[in-house]
Amino acid sequence: FPELAGLGDEYPDLLLDGEIVVLDGGTPSFAGMAERFHVVDARKARRLAEQRPATYMAFDLLRLYGVDLTQRPWTERRATLERLELDGPRWQTPPVFTDGEALLAATREQGLEGIVSKRTDSAYRPGLRSPDWLKLPHRATTSVVIGGWRPESTSASAGRLGAVLVGVPGAEGVHFVGRVGAGLAGRAGMALLERLRPLEATRSPFAEAVPAVDAVDAVWVRPVLVADVESLGLSSGGRLRQPSWKGVRDDLSPDDLRPGHDAATEGNH
CATH class of the missing domain: 2.40.50.140 (Nucleic acid-binding proteins)
Structure with missing residues (x-):
């Protein structure tokens, strides 16, 4: 994903949790994302980056300037993430919503995968399922x-x-x-x-x-x-x-x- 390389230039020491998506008319594209996987040829990767560019959605901040933030409350990590203003040509920090029922209904109407509900005081647990985070998927x-x-x-x-x-x-x-x-x-x-x-x-x-x-x-x-x-x-x-x-x-x-x-x-x- 060469179009995402510039994100690493924003800060010298930064560890994020997020997701890469390919958007088609503002909606994540299943077919578009599948086309970007398993590309090992650099020339082909550059061509696809122009034809079907990916966007990185930053959800959480795990480390900044050598400081481990995973045990800090989610509200603190999120506030710090937003202060970084990661709003580049191919990366962004999507907004947070507090009305879970309305958001679940809206994502269903838009054909999206679902939502993740997080306790505001939750820590980040790498590699583990946390009872403080609930994934509510639509099939x-x-x-x-x-x-x-x-x-x-x-x-x-x-x-x-x-x-x-x-x-x-x-x-x-x-x-x-x-x-x-x-x-x-x-x-x-x-x-x-x-x-x-x-x-x-x-x-x-x-x-x-x-x-x-x-x-x-x-x-x-x-x-x-x-x-x-x-x-x-x-x-x-x-x-x-x-x-x-x-x-x-x-x-x-x-x-x-x-x-x-x-x-x-x-x-x-």
């Missing part, structure tokens, strides 16, 4: 392209569909975002398999190599079938979190899902 619906399927692993159910491998289209092709198995048991899986068998292909349609743990026994298909899945958004590695199957979208084509296309259905953090 967002996202349209994806099916690029392959895996059979169920048990011998008694050999030949039955166990999961589909899905991705989102970008400038470089279809970017793999995960494996979806929940919701595909029984008739739903059988009906989908009937539609996938005629689409079988000899190679993976994804732009990058699918992790071996996901690609085991995979049957690749031409990436022409669009479906909706529910999830808790993307992980830091660009994968769907806790995805579940909703159904095929015969009214959409893969081109409809490309970033910036009005017909794309997106729901993300």
Whole structure:
């Protein structure tokens, strides 16, 4: 993310907690963010930084000028963070809201992932789940392209569909975002398999190599079938979190899902 490099020049010793997002019309874009993950070529990274720039949202301040702030109350850390005025070309400090119910409703209406509610006197606990912080997620619906399927692993159910491998289209092709198995048991899986068998292909349609743990026994298909899945958004590695199957979208084509296309259905953090 070369567009974020300047943030490190603001202060010589600064440790933040935040999130990187790609915005499309002011809303976090699922497809746009997936396209930015796993880019190792510097020239490609610079090009994507211009075409699909990322923004860093600073949520918390953990260290400043060598001073560990993690045990300070959240209100103190937040006040110090705001005094830093981190408002650059590609980074910002989003506002805090005190009406949790209204914010939860507003984020649901906007198709956002959800909210995090924090006790004002809470410390920051690195790597730990804190009872002082409550995540209230919406399970967002996202349209994806099916690029392959895996059979169920048990011998008694050999030949039955166990999961589909899905991705989102970008400038470089279809970017793999995960494996979806929940919701595909029984008739739903059988009906989908009937539609996938005629689409079988000899190679993976994804732009990058699918992790071996996901690609085991995979049957690749031409990436022409669009479906909706529910999830808790993307992980830091660009994968769907806790995805579940909703159904095929015969009214959409893969081109409809490309970033910036009005017909794309997106729901993300």
